[in-house]
Amino acid sequence: MNRGENMGSHVFRLLERRGILLVVLLLVVIGIMSSLSPYFLDLYNLLGITQFGAVLVLLAIGQSLIITSGRGGIDLSIGATVSLSGVIIGMLVQHGVNVWVAALIGITAGGVLGAFNGLMIAYIGLPPLIATLGTSYLYGSLALYFTNGLPISGFPESFEFLGQGLIFGIPAQVLLVALPVFALFWFVIYRTKFGREVYLVGTNDVAARFSAIPVKKVRFSLYVLAGLLAGLGSVVMCSWLMTARADVGNGLEMQSITVAVLGGISIIGGQGHLGAVMLAVSIVTVLSSGLQIANINSMWQLAILGMILLFAVALNHFILKRGVKT
Amino acid sequence: MKKRYIPLPGYREYLTIGLLIIELVLFSILSDSFFTSTNLTRIIQNSAELAIVSIGMTMVIIMGGIDLSVGSVLGICAIVVGQMLTAGVNPVLILLAVMMIGAVVGLINGGLIAFLKMPDIIVTLATMNIWRAVVFAMLGGAWITGLPPVFGGVTSGSVLGFPVVFLLVLLLYVIFWYVMTFRSFGRHIYAIGTNEEAAKLAGIKVTRTRVMTYAALGVIVGFASILYTSRMGSVEMTVGTDLSLQSIAAVVIGGTAITGGRGSLVGTLAGVLFIAVMRNGIVILGVPSLLEKAIIGTLILLSVITDIVLQHRLKQRRMLRVEAAA
Numbered sequence: 001m002n003r004g005e006n007m008g009s010h011v012f013r014l015l016e017r018r019g020i021l022l023v024v025l026l027l028v029v030i031g032i033m034s035s036l037s038p039y040f041l042d043l044y045n046l047l048g049i050t051q052f053g054a055v056l057v058l059l060a061i062g063q064s065l066i067i068t069s070g071r072g073g074i075d076l077s078i079g080a081t082v083s084l085s086g087v088i089i090g091m092l093v094q095h096g097v098n099v100w101v102a103a104l105i106g107i108t109a110g111g112v113l114g115a116f117n118g119l120m121i122a123y124i125g126l127p128p129l130i131a132t133l134g135t136s137y138l139y140g141s142l143a144l145y146f147t148n149g150l151p152i153s154g155f156p157e158s159f160e161f162l163g164q165g166l167i168f169g170i171p172a173q174v175l176l177v178a179l180p181v182f183a184l185f186w187f188v189i190y191r192t193k194f195g196r197e198v199y200l201v202g203t204n205d206v207a208a209r210f211s212a213i214p215v216k217k218v219r220f221s222l223y224v225l226a227g228l229l230a231g232l233g234s235v236v237m238c239s240w241l242m243t244a245r246a247d248v249g250n251g252l253e254m255q256s257i258t259v260a261v262l263g264g265i266s267i268i269g270g271q272g273h274l275g276a277v278m279l280a281v282s283i284v285t286v287l288s289s290g291l292q293i294a295n296i297n298s299m300w301q302l303a304i305l306g307m308i309l310l311f312a313v314a315l316n317h318f319i320l321k322r323g324v325k326t
Numbered sequence: 327m328k329k330r331y332i333p334l335p336g337y338r339e340y341l342t343i344g345l346l347i348i349e350l351v352l353f354s355i356l357s358d359s360f361f362t363s364t365n366l367t368r369i370i371q372n373s374a375e376l377a378i379v380s381i382g383m384t385m386v387i388i389m390g391g392i393d394l395s396v397g398s399v400l401g402i403c404a405i406v407v408g409q410m411l412t413a414g415v416n417p418v419l420i421l422l423a424v425m426m427i428g429a430v431v432g433l434i435n436g437g438l439i440a441f442l443k444m445p446d447i448i449v450t451l452a453t454m455n456i457w458r459a460v461v462f463a464m465l466g467g468a469w470i471t472g473l474p475p476v477f478g479g480v481t482s483g484s485v486l487g488f489p490v491v492f493l494l495v496l497l498l499y500v501i502f503w504y505v506m507t508f509r510s511f512g513r514h515i516y517a518i519g520t521n522e523e524a525a526k527l528a529g530i531k532v533t534r535t536r537v538m539t540y541a542a543l544g545v546i547v548g549f550a551s552i553l554y555t556s557r558m559g560s561v562e563m564t565v566g567t568d569l570s571l572q573s574i575a576a577v578v579i580g581g582t583a584i585t586g587g588r589g590s591l592v593g594t595l596a597g598v599l600f601i602a603v604m605r606n607g608i609v610i611l612g613v614p615s616l617l618e619k620a621i622i623g624t625l626i627l628l629s630v631i632t633d634i635v636l637q638h639r640l641k642q643r644r645m646l647r648v649e650a651a652a
Contacts, residue, residue, distance in 0.1 A: 074447060126630050129392065129447050130574075130584045134630075137571055137623030145616040254455060257448065267445045303459030306452035313444045 018264035018272075022279035029283050033290035040290065044169050051163075051171035051240070052292075053285030054178040055082070055233040056255055057278065060263070061185050062226030063256040064277045066128075069219050070202035070269025076132040077117060078230050078256055079249030080139035085110040086234035087143040090152030090244025099159045103238075107231035113139060114227015118220035136253065143246035152244040163240030173236050181232070186274060198222065202269030251302055258305050259284050262312040284308070338581035338636070339593035345579075346600045353607040360610055367489050371557060373602035374491040375400070375550035376572055377595065381502050382543030383573040384594045388506075389539050390519040390586030391439065394450040396547050396573060397566030398457035399431050403551030405461060408470040408561045417476050425548040431457070432544020436537035454570070462563065470561040477556035491553065503591040515539060519586030568619070575622050576601050579629045601625075 034040040059078050066073045089106035093099050117135055120126045165172040189195030201208045201218050209215050230249075237248045261267075262284070263277030287308075288301050354361040379396055386393050403424045410420045431453075438449045506512030514535045517525040526532050555561060580597025582589025601622065608618055 120627065120631070124631060125634055126627070127584050130578065130626065130630055133571070133574070134623045134626040137619045138627070141617060141620035141623065145614060145620065149616065251455075254451060257451065261448065267448065297462070299459045299462040302455040306455040306459075309448060309452040310438065310444070313448055314442060317443060 018276040019279060022263070022276055022283065026279060026283050026286065029286050029290075033286060033293075036290060036294055040293070047169050048166075048171065049285060049289045050174045050178075052289050053281050054171065054173035055236050056252070056259065056281050056285065057178040057182060058229040058233045058236075059226075059252055059256040060259045060277050060281050061182065061274060062222075062229040063253075064260040064263065064265045064272065064274060065185075065189070065198060065222050066226055067257075067260055067265045067267060068202045068269055068272060069198055069222050070205055071219075072128050072267070073121075073202075073219065073222070073269065074128050074132060074257070074267075075114075075117065075223065075226050076129070076253050077113070077136035077139055078132075078226060079252035079254075080136040080143065081110050081113045081227055081230035081249065082234045082237060082252055083143040083246050083249035084113060084139040085231040086238050086244045086248055087146050087152070087246055089234060089238055090155075091146060093156075093244075094152055094154055099156050103235040106234055106238075107228055110231020110234065111224050111228040114223045114225070114230065115220070117227070118223030121223060122216045122219040140246070140249070143249075147244070147246045149246065151246075153242065155238060155242050155244075159239050160242060161239075163236055163238070163242075173240065177232065177236055181229070182274070182278060189274060194218070199270050202271070204270075251305075254302065254305060254309075255284065258309040258312065261309060261316065264316070266316055280312075338633070339590060339596060341632075342580050342593050342596040342600065346596050346603065349600060349603050349607070353603065353610070357607075357610050360607065365606065365610075369599075369602050369606045370489050370492045370495075372606070373598060374495055374557070375554045376569065376576065376602065377495045377598045378498060378550040378553065379543075379547055379569060380573040380576045380594050380598050381498060381591060382546035384577050384580075384582055384589060384591055385502070385506065385512075385515055385539050386543050387574070387577050387582050387584060388519045388586055388589045389515045389536065390522065391446040391536070391540070392450065392574070392584075393435060393540065393543055394447070394570045395431075395435065395454035395457060396543065397569035398454050398461060399428060399544060399547045400551050400554060400566035400569055401461035401561075402431070402457055402464070403427055403548045404555045404561045404565050405464045405470065407551055407555045408473055411473045411476060411555065412470070414474075421549070421552060424551055425545045428544035428546070428548025428551075429541050430544070432541035432547075433537060435544070436540030439540065440533045440536035461565065465561070465563055467563075469563065471559070473555060473559050473561075475556065475559065477552055499591055499595055506591060511535070511538070516587060519588075521587070571619065571622060572601055573598075575626045575629075578626055578633075581633070583633060584630060 030041075030046075039045060059082070063075055063078060066075050085106045088109045089099075089102045092102035092105060097105075113135070117132055120131045120135075121128050162172055162176065167175050189198065197208070197213045197218050200211070200213060201215050205215050233252075234248070238244050241248070259280040260272075260277055263272060263274075263280035265272035265277065284305070287304070291301050291304070292298075350361075359365060379400070383393065383396065406427060407420055407424055410423065415423075435450060435453055438444050438453075439446045502512075506515065514525065514530045517528065517530055518532055518535060522532060554565070576597035577589070577594050578584055578597070579600055580589070580593030580595070582593060604621065604625075605618065607613075608615065608621070613621075
C-alpha cells in the first residue's frame with residue numbers, strides 16, 4: 001500500500017471489482033425472476049422479499065469474518081447454533097419466562113455455543129472443520145432431543161411484530177435487525193483497530209503475532225460473535241415462525257458459506273468485503289424467493305445453492321486469481 | 327542395513343482398541359442381551375457399509391482432504407442398485423455399474439479439488455447437497471421397497487459361524503492396508519498428507535494421486551451401496567444422511583489425524599467397531615436415539631482433542647530428550 005492509502009481504501013477497491021460483478025448478477029437474477037412471474041417487479045414484493053434474507057445477513061457476517069481470519073477458519077455449526085438457541089428460547093417461554101428476556105438469554109446462549117467453538121479452535125488448536133462439524137452435530141442433536149422433534153409454540157402475540165411486521169412496507173426484521181447490525185459491523189470492521197486486526201490475522205497470522213496482535217483472542221472473539229449473531233438470528237426466526245423448531249437451522253451454514261464465497265471472501269483469509277457479501281445475500285434471497293414462488297421444492301434450492309457455491313469458488317479461483325491454494 | 331519406513335499401527339491405534347474393549351465389557355455388564363452371537367452378528371451386519379466406506383475415507387483424510395458427500399453418493403448408488411434389482415439385471419452388471427457411477431462421482435470431486443484447486447470442504451459440501459437433491463428427484467418422493475434379496479447370501483449368510491460380511495470387510499481391510507503400507511500409491515498418499523510441497527518435489531504426481539484417491543472413495547461407496555440395499559431391502563429418502571459423520575468419526579477415533587499424514591486402517595477398523603458397538607449399545611440401553619448424533623459429535627471432539635494433547639506431550643518429551651542428550 002502506498003503512503004496516504006489506508007486499509008479502508010485498499011479493501012474498498014477489492015469491493016469495487018467484486019461488487020460490480022455482483023450488482024450485474026443481481027440485476028440478471030431479478031430480470032429472470034420477473035420474467036417468470038409478472039408480479040415480481042412490484043416494489044412491495046421486492047421489499048417483502050428482503051425478509052427472507054434478514055437472518056442470512058446475520059449469519060453471513062459471522063461466517064465471512066471467520067473465514068476471513070484465515071487458517072481454514074469456517075463455522076459449520078452456525079445453523080445448529082440457530083436451532084439450539086431457538087429451542088432454548090422456546091423452552092424458556094414455555095416455562096413462563098418473558099419472551100424478550102428469553103430472547104436475550106437465547107442470544108447469550110448463542111454466544112456461549114460460539115465460545116465453545118472458539119475455545120477449541122483458537123486455544124486448543126483443533127482444525128476448524130472438524131471442530132465445527134462435531135459441534136454442529138452436537139448442537140443439532142441436543143436441539144432435537146430437547147424438543148423431542150416437535151415444534152414449540154406459545155409465543156405471545158407481542159413477539160410477532162419483529163419477524164412479521166412491516167414498517168412502511170419494509171419488513172421489521174430488516175429495518176430493526178439486519179440493517180442496524182450490518183451498519184454496526186461495517187463500522188467495527190472497517191473503522192476500528194479490531195477490524196484491521198481481523199484482516200491482518202487472516203493475511204498472515206505469524207506476522208500479526210509479531211506485530212503484537214492477539215491472534216488467538218481475535219479468532220476466539222470471531223467465533224463468539226458468530227454465535228451471538230446466530231442467537232440473534234434464532235430470535236428473528238422464532239418471531240417469524242412463532243414457533244421454535246429444532247430444524248430451523250438446517251442448511252443455513254451452507255447458505256452462509258455460499259454467500260460468503262460468492263461475496264468474495266477467500267478461504268485463504270484476509271480478503272473480501274462485507275458489502276459484497278451483502279450483495280451476494282440479496283442475490284441468493286431473490287433467487288430462493290423466486291424459486292419459492294415458482295413452487296420449486298426446497299430440496300432443489302439446496303442443490304442450486306450447491307451449484308452456485310461451486311460456481312463462486314471457481315470464480316474466485318480463476319477470474320480473479322484469488323483463493324488459490326499454492 | 328537400510329531401514330525402511332513402514333507406517334505400522336502404534337500407540338494411538340492401541341488406545342482405540344483398548345477403548346473398544348472397555349466399551350464391549352461395559353455394555354456386556356450393563357445388558358444381558360448384548361454379548362450374544364445374534365447381537366454381535368447384527369452389529370457387524372449393520373455396520374458393514376460404514377466399515378467399507380471408512381476405508382476410502384481413511385485414505386482421503388490421510389491425504390489431507392475430506393469428503394462430506396459420501397452419504398449422498400451412497401444414496402444415488404443405492405437407488406440405482408434398487409432400480410436395477412427391480413428390473414432383474416444381472417448382479418455382476420449391477421456391481422460394475424454402481425462402482426462405475428461411484429468412480430465418476432469421485433472423479434468429479436477429485437477433479438474439482440485437485441485440478442481446479444478448490445477447497446475440499448466447500449466442494450464436498452456443495453456436491454453433498456447437489457447429489458442429495460438428485461436422490462430426492464430420483465426417488466420422486468417415494469421409497470423403493472420390496473427389493474429381491476439377490477445379494478442376500480452375502481449380507482445375511484454365514485460361513486463357519488462368522489457372518490459373510492465380516493469376512494468380506496476383513497478381506498477388504500487387509501487388501502487396502504497392504505496397498506497403503508507397502509504399495510507406492512498408498513505411501514504417496516501418506517507423503518502428500520504429510521507435506522504436499524515435499525511430495526511434489528520428490529516427484530510424486532500429487533494431482534493425479536489426489537484425483538485417484540477421491541475416485542477410489544467413490545468406487546468404494548458404490549460397492550458399499552450394494553451391501554446397504556441388500557441389507558435394508560429398500561431405499562428411503564434419508565439414505566446415507568449419517569454416513570459421512572459416522573465414517574469421519576470412525577476414522578478420527580481410530581487415530582487418523584484430520585490434518586493428514588498419520589493414521590492407519592487398523593485404527594479405522596477399531597473406530598468403526600467402536601461406533602457400531604456404541605450405536606447398538608445406545609439402542610439396547612434405551613438411550614434416546616435423538617441423542618445419538620450428539621454422542622458421536624462429542625466423541626469426535628474428544629478424539630481430536632486427545633490427539634492434539636498427546637501430540638503436544640510427545641513433542642515436549644522429545645524436546646526434553648534432545649536437551650538431555652545435548
